[in-house]
Amino acid sequence: MNQYEQEINQLMLEIFNRILVTEEKALSRGEFKDLSVAEMHTLEGIGLYNSRTMSETAAILEITTGTLTVAVDRLVRKGYVARNRDASDRRVVRVCLTRKGKLAYRMHNKFHTLLVDRITEPLSTEQRDVLLTTLKGIAGFVGEQYRRYTEYPEKQEKRTGQPHETRTTRLEGTL
Numbered sequence: 001m002n003q004y005e006q007e008i009n010q011l012m013l014e015i016f017n018r019i020l021v022t023e024e025k026a027l028s029r030g031e032f033k034d035l036s037v038a039e040m041h042t043l044e045g046i047g048l049y050n051s052r053t054m055s056e057t058a059a060i061l062e063i064t065t066g067t068l069t070v071a072v073d074r075l076v077r078k079g080y081v082a083r084n085r086d087a088s089d090r091r092v093v094r095v096c097l098t099r100k101g102k103l104a105y106r107m108h109n110k111f112h113t114l115l116v117d118r119i120t121e122p123l124s125t126e127q128r129d130v131l132l133t134t135l136k137g138i139a140g141f142v143g144e145q146y147r148r149y150t151e152y153p154e155k156q157e158k159r160t161g162q163p164h165e166t167r168t169t170r171l172e173g174t175l
Helices: 003-029 037-046 054-061 065-078 099-120 125-150 153-160
Strands: 081-085 093-097
Touching (some): 003 037, 003 099, 065 081, 099 125
16 A cells, blocks of 8 residues: 555544544443443434334344344343334234333433534535435445445345455455
């Protein structure tokens, strides 16, 4: 990598790591110190207003229903989530945030709002457009890599037309 690429790489790593650590520290010192960042993101996946089925929530979070069940069990015990059977189909389990869960959701959302405001406030309209376009490009690339490493081999083969073992995408300077 040249100097420019090294600086971009370093800044991206620093931003990513500091956001994660800041979220963890804010949670550990705040009113909701019994929540982990993963649990907070589960609350976000469940959503603020409507109840969702476990399957819908798992799909939103891109985790298995089994993994979600473990997380929801903990969140129910802690008082952040309520679990109910669907009125029309008793086999379906719905989850929703309790009052405590909604408060935690709103406080966490405030953190993200403050972060975005601090980043975008000093920017001109043109700079905001460039930032948004750049972030969309980064998100698209990272999304492709995420799917590459998380899809089941048969899904990759169906999508790409190539067997999983022979598919190659090179990431310069990583892994």
